[in-house]
Amino acid sequence: MRIFKQYQPLLIAKYVKTFFSGRLYIRGRGAFWYAKGMLVMPAHADERHRTTVQEINRLIGQLHMPADAAS
Template sequence: MRVFPVYAPKLIVKHARIFFTGVVWVKNLGRLEFEKGKFLLPKKSLPQIREAVLELNQLIEQQTQAANSI
């Protein structure tokens, strides 16, 4: 588990893409799980957590498309 003291989407996505499966803890958001390079949306979550997970998955998708186009 990696701890991020601030919400830094690019660093969090980089960590998820490198390790592919695991857990990160982000201050003010809590525990976020990722599997197969994508963040999983908790069954019960606050709107801010849902928005963060959607943003992180969107960044992962953009980076994947950019890597495939090269």
């Protein structure tokens, strides 16, 4: 389990994309699971978890795009 001391969305997105499945904890945000290179929405997610998962997964999707298609 990786523990992030600060919420840095791009760093977390790169980590999730690289390691593909596992668990992580973000101080101030809580614990998260990721599988298939994307964060998984918890069954009983509060608003903070929901927005975090959506933001990280959006960044992961942008990392998959070629540089010319991203702009």
